[in-house]
Amino acid sequence: MIDGELLSLLVCPACKGPLEPAAAEQEEELLCRACALAYPVRDGIPMLVREDARPLRPEKTPR
Numbered sequence: 001m002i003d004g005e006l007l008s009l010l011v012c013p014a015c016k017g018p019l020e021p022a023a024a025e026q027e028e029e030l031l032c033r034a035c036a037l038a039y040p041v042r043d044g045i046p047m048l049v050r051e052d053a054r055p056l057r058p059e060k061t062p063r
C-alpha cells in the first residue's frame, strides 16, 4: 500500500500532475488521468517511468 502522504509527493513524470491510486488485479497502480497512463507499483515502489506506464483505455468523459 502507498500511504497518502507519500502519494501526495508523487507526480506524473510526464505532466507533473497528481496521481491517483488504483488497485489492479494483483498489484497497485498509480493513474494519471491527464496522460491516461497507469504506472505500476512494484513491491510498494512506484515505477514512475514513462516507459513502464500502461496506457489506460479511453473512458467516455461526459461533457
Ligand SMILES: [Zn+2]
Pocket (backbone or CB within 6 Å): 012, 013, 014, 015, 016, 017, 032, 033, 034, 035, 036
Ligand atoms: Zn500525466
